[in-house]
Amino acid sequence: MTQLLRVALFLLPLTTATITASAYAAAFKGKVALPDGKPAYGAMVTVTDATREQRQTVYTASDGSYVIRTSYAGGLTIRARLAGYEDFTVTQTVPAEGVAQLDLSLRQFASLDEASNALSASAFNARLPWKDLKQDRPAFISQCNYCHQVGNATTRMPMSHQEWMTEINKMEGLLAMVSQRQKATIADVLSRGFDAKPIQAVQSYGASPELARGKVTEWLVGDGYTFIHDADVAGDQKLYGTDEGHDILWILDRTTGKIEQHKLPDIDLPRGGLFSGMQLPIGVFSGKHGPHSMAQTKDGRIWITNALSSTLMSFDPVTKVFKTYQVGHDALYPHTVRVDQNDIVWFTIVASNQIGRFDPKTEEMTVLRLPSNGFIRWTTDMLFPTLMRIGSWFPDQAVHLNLSTHKVFGYSILAFPYGIDVNPVDGSIWYAKLYASRIGRIDSTTFEITEWDTPMKGPRRPRFDAKGILWIPAFDEGGLMRFDPSTKAFETYVIPSVGKGEYETPYALNVERTSGDIWLAANNSDRILRFKPATKTFFSYPSPTRVTVLRDFSFAKDGSVCSSSSNLPAYAIEDARPSFICVDPEGGARDREDLAHQADQSRPRANRPTRSQRGGRRRSR
Amino acid sequence: MKSSPITVTIFSFLLAVAGLLTGYIGLSAAGYLVPAAALFVLAALHWFGRIQRFVAGVLIVNLSSGLLLVLVLAFGAVLGARKLDVSGVALLVNLLTGGPLLGLIAGPLLYVTRHEWFRARQTAVA
Numbered sequence: 001m002t003q004l005l006r007v008a009l010f011l012l013p014l015t016t017a018t019i020t021a022s023a024y025a026a027a028f029k030g031k032v033a034l035p036d037g038k039p040a041y042g043a044m045v046t047v048t049d050a051t052r053e054q055r056q057t058v059y060t061a062s063d064g065s066y067v068i069r070t071s072y073a074g075g076l077t078i079r080a081r082l083a084g085y086e087d088f089t090v091t092q093t094v095p096a097e098g099v100a101q102l103d104l105s106l107r108q109f110a111s112l113d114e115a116s117n118a119l120s121a122s123a124f125n126a127r128l129p130w131k132d133l134k135q136d137r138p139a140f141i142s143q144c145n146y147c148h149q150v151g152n153a154t155t156r157m158p159m160s161h162q163e164w165m166t167e168i169n170k171m172e173g174l175l176a177m178v179s180q181r182q183k184a185t186i187a188d189v190l191s192r193g194f195d196a197k198p199i200q201a202v203q204s205y206g207a208s209p210e211l212a213r214g215k216v217t218e219w220l221v222g223d224g225y226t227f228i229h230d231a232d233v234a235g236d237q238k239l240y241g242t243d244e245g246h247d248i249l250w251i252l253d254r255t256t257g258k259i260e261q262h263k264l265p266d267i268d269l270p271r272g273g274l275f276s277g278m279q280l281p282i283g284v285f286s287g288k289h290g291p292h293s294m295a296q297t298k299d300g301r302i303w304i305t306n307a308l309s310s311t312l313m314s315f316d317p318v319t320k321v322f323k324t325y326q327v328g329h330d331a332l333y334p335h336t337v338r339v340d341q342n343d344i345v346w347f348t349i350v351a352s353n354q355i356g357r358f359d360p361k362t363e364e365m366t367v368l369r370l371p372s373n374g375f376i377r378w379t380t381d382m383l384f385p386t387l388m389r390i391g392s393w394f395p396d397q398a399v400h401l402n403l404s405t406h407k408v409f410g411y412s413i414l415a416f417p418y419g420i421d422v423n424p425v426d427g428s429i430w431y432a433k434l435y436a437s438r439i440g441r442i443d444s445t446t447f448e449i450t451e452w453d454t455p456m457k458g459p460r461r462p463r464f465d466a467k468g469i470l471w472i473p474a475f476d477e478g479g480l481m482r483f484d485p486s487t488k489a490f491e492t493y494v495i496p497s498v499g500k501g502e503y504e505t506p507y508a509l510n511v512e513r514t515s516g517d518i519w520l521a522a523n524n525s526d527r528i529l530r531f532k533p534a535t536k537t538f539f540s541y542p543s544p545t546r547v548t549v550l551r552d553f554s555f556a557k558d559g560s561v562c563s564s565s566s567n568l569p570a571y572a573i574e575d576a577r578p579s580f581i582c583v584d585p586e587g588g589a590r591d592r593e594d595l596a597h598q599a600d601q602s603r604p605r606a607n608r609p610t611r612s613q614r615g616g617r618r619r620s621r
Numbered sequence: 622m623k624s625s626p627i628t629v630t631i632f633s634f635l636l637a638v639a640g641l642l643t644g645y646i647g648l649s650a651a652g653y654l655v656p657a658a659a660l661f662v663l664a665a666l667h668w669f670g671r672i673q674r675f676v677a678g679v680l681i682v683n684l685s686s687g688l689l690l691v692l693v694l695a696f697g698a699v700l701g702a703r704k705l706d707v708s709g710v711a712l713l714v715n716l717l718t719g720g721p722l723l724g725l726i727a728g729p730l731l732y733v734t735r736h737e738w739f740r741a742r743q744t745a746v747a
Contacts (some may be wrong), residue, residue: 180649197662329697329704382694386712389705402652 025073026094027595030103031064032080042207042237043082046544050074053220054257057544058588061212067592068215070312072259080104083203083498086114116198120546121151122502122525123201128193136189139182142458142476143411145505147568148177149524152547154572156194163189173279173398179409200547203498205527205542214541215587216225217560219252224571225283228578231564232294235617236317239580240294241564243303247287249304249315252376252580254556264289264306264313265297270395273308277391278397284569289313292550293347295339297360303345303468305334307327308432312337312345312358312365319337327356328367330385334560336461337551338429339445346429348417351388355417355431368447370417373436378411380405411435419461419508423485430485432459432472439472439483455490456481461508461552464587465533471518473503473506475566480506480520480531487495498525508590510553512561519534519561519583521550528583541583546574550581560584628733629667632726636664639722656720663719673734680727680734683718686711 028047032040041062048055049072058068070076073096079089085106094100109115125145130136144150168178175465178186220241221228227245234240241250247264266288270276273288290308297303304313310332314327327334332351339345345358349367357366372378384404391400407411418434429442432454439449439459458476465471472481474492482491488536495504502525509520518531526543528550549567556562560580570578584590635648640660647654659679666676697704715721 329701330694383712386690386694386705386708390709390713393709401654402650402713404650405646407650408646 005222011046017031022291025071025096026076026483027067027069027099027591029065029067029099029595030095030101032060032082032088032104032106033087034082034106035108038342040080040082040085042104042211042542044542044544045080045104046079047072047222048077048079050076052077053533055218055544057216057218058210059207059214059533059541059607061418062207062209067595069589069591069595078102079594080106080113082106083205084115084290086110086118110303111202112292114200115200117153118546119199119201119203120498120525121149122497122504123199124151124156125149125433125524126497126502127199128189130189130199135485136182136185138191138457138476139410140186141503141505143176143178143182143211144186145475145524147174148549148572149547149567150190151194151524152567152572154547154569155478156196158194159191161187161191164188166207167231169608170279170281172401174281175275175278177404177406177414177494179410180407182410186236187580201499203502203525206496206540210402210530210539210585211541213586214593215582215584216541216544216581217254217587218545218565218581219254219257219259220575220577221250221252222528222570222578224569224576226570226578227284227568228292228564228566230552230566231554231562231580232296232302232552233316233556233560233562236494237556237558238317239562239582240302241552241580242291243287243451244290244292244307245285245287247289249289251317254560254582262315262320262322263306264291265324267309267311267324269309270392272395273306274310274388274392276395276477277388277393277397279396283571288372291332293336294346295337297339297343297345299343299360301360303337303339303358303360305337306470307333307335310334310349312347312356314360325358325363325365325445327365328354331356331367332385332388335342335418336420338420338422339492340429341424341427342444343406344444346420348420348431350386350418350434351414353377353415354431355419355420357577368431368442368449369441370415370431371449371451373415373433373438374449376405376409376413377415377436379417390522415609419463419472421463421470423464423468423470424466425485428485430464430470431463433461434458434460434475437476439470441485452483454481454487455492460506463509463511465511465516465518466513467516470511471511473509473520475505475507476522478504478506480509480518493531493536493538495520495522495529496534496540498527498540507550508552508563510555510561512555519553521553521563528563530585543581545579545581546573548581558584559586570604625668625670629670632730632733633664633668635726636660636667636723636730639719639726640664643720643722652716653720655680655714656718656723659717659719660723663723667730667734677731677734679718680723680731681721683720684727684731686715686718687724690715717719 007199032043043060045066046057227264228241229244231241239252251260269288289306291309302315335348335350337347347356355368387400415433416435420431456474456477456479459472460475462472470483480493507521520529526548528541530539550563560582565579644657677727
């Protein structure tokens, strides 16, 4: 009833205009207001299609205005959302090719509980009562924020110390690598910190003119147990997603919204592959390969690193045929994959401290062992694959935990070569060691290896810009690092948080090579960040969906930057399902301009304003 | 009966210390409690000069399995997919017989077990 009243109050009469572009059906325009009537700047206006499988979002300008054109028709849900205010949602049936004038008004939360529930995980985990923040929190960030947010509605359930110990035991079965002391400390802090009481926090996502030009599209995929690790835009402009838990390759046609799934071929391994000794949750992990990351060679084949089966796999998008290649006898967990200028496939192998090199033409596989960075790490590098093999003799028992020295020393005794990229200037291969906090360069011809310590901890998935500058997300310290290979100099930037005392967890980044802009995942606060190196400025795009954990970023020819919403488990995401997500930095501006153009077309020719009078700028493609 | 030579005292002490260190690791990774227990048993047997043939046998197995483990990890590519099976068995055997710390002192300890005092102890017991 309240909803109906709101609709009656704020839904203005519709004005319908004819839209000529067939790609679009329903369009909305209007203003979003704060409770005091002032314009809401940077608010999200989201239109969800009738099937609730897709949605699009634009951001309001400084005057509170928005315009959104969608390809949806029928009964659509329109929601306005801004941090600190209650969502405003209406459902409306829009005639085909209609433009609805719809003003939306945000309200204050009715209770502290509601306000608290609308906060991102970063607000909750910022308030955890660490006795020694510098000593104790890094392990929590590194190992607990590794695959998911801790502090969202699912993971901040109040539990006793013992219950948290049991929960962390489960995470250890998923390869969380905490020492016994770290585990007890984390369980203690979480049992005291997450007490189900509402919290008060002011979060600001930083509205900007850049934000008002953007548009986000989300396509929901699979179910609450689907685990799409990486998403990649291939040459056919479709989005490919690797379901690490179920050995499925998801393919999204962004134009039609059609989603296909292709099952990876079976392999003679038990569930969990070479990691069958771990305690992988059955619902989320039913597969054997664990497809993880993707890259495409010029012949169109997509190369997939299979983490659990330690294989490399090719997929032909035309014939839909997979082909499997063994990596090596002791290679454990092939991770991020990239292709160099000569179409050689390079990938990190995290758990055995190696780099893989595969030549698709000769089908020759080479595995390079990386420097161990100390005796203890050498011991771990050498022994860890053996421990996992022993574990596989006792399926689902996580026996390796009883033998691994990380239980004493913590995760930092492993090197964990994680992200990898190719320097476009000289073709060298660069990698980041997540736990050893080092980056390294491999000469692609001589295989000579050189390494450097990073000034911030937790370098994760780095990327090069067009000029050969390496940009590195510092996951453990919420930072961005710039490394110039010619001067060997680092620069560091701290990622701005959305609230006091909060921190950020940048999982991955990618550099848009024309503009040089860097797009980063900000997984603790449901944001996508854009960093402009020229001005050293961060722009924030709040995700329309609560609990957004993004992995690799990939660019489409239309200017969109795409990723996968990949929180583990997916049922903790606001929709209880994962999604493909694309941000078009000019999509919102284009909607405004196109709608204005159509309105002009409906006027008598003499009364039409010129483009400069409208203040628009059409983006060239 | 003659009192034990100083080398026996020293190596018994070293075995006990190795047992303590391994046991400390075992508090976090329970699997290391097995080699810790083995080290304490060896320390006691060595101190009392009992069943030195058994002790020597354990030392030889520990050394061999440790050596095999290192060799397989470093040069085991020729074993192909079996490499990790061999290294896994070698590691488990090594841990059952006292673990890697024992390997550091097993060589000199083997030499010490040939001391005349042990033969005297065996004779006395018999």
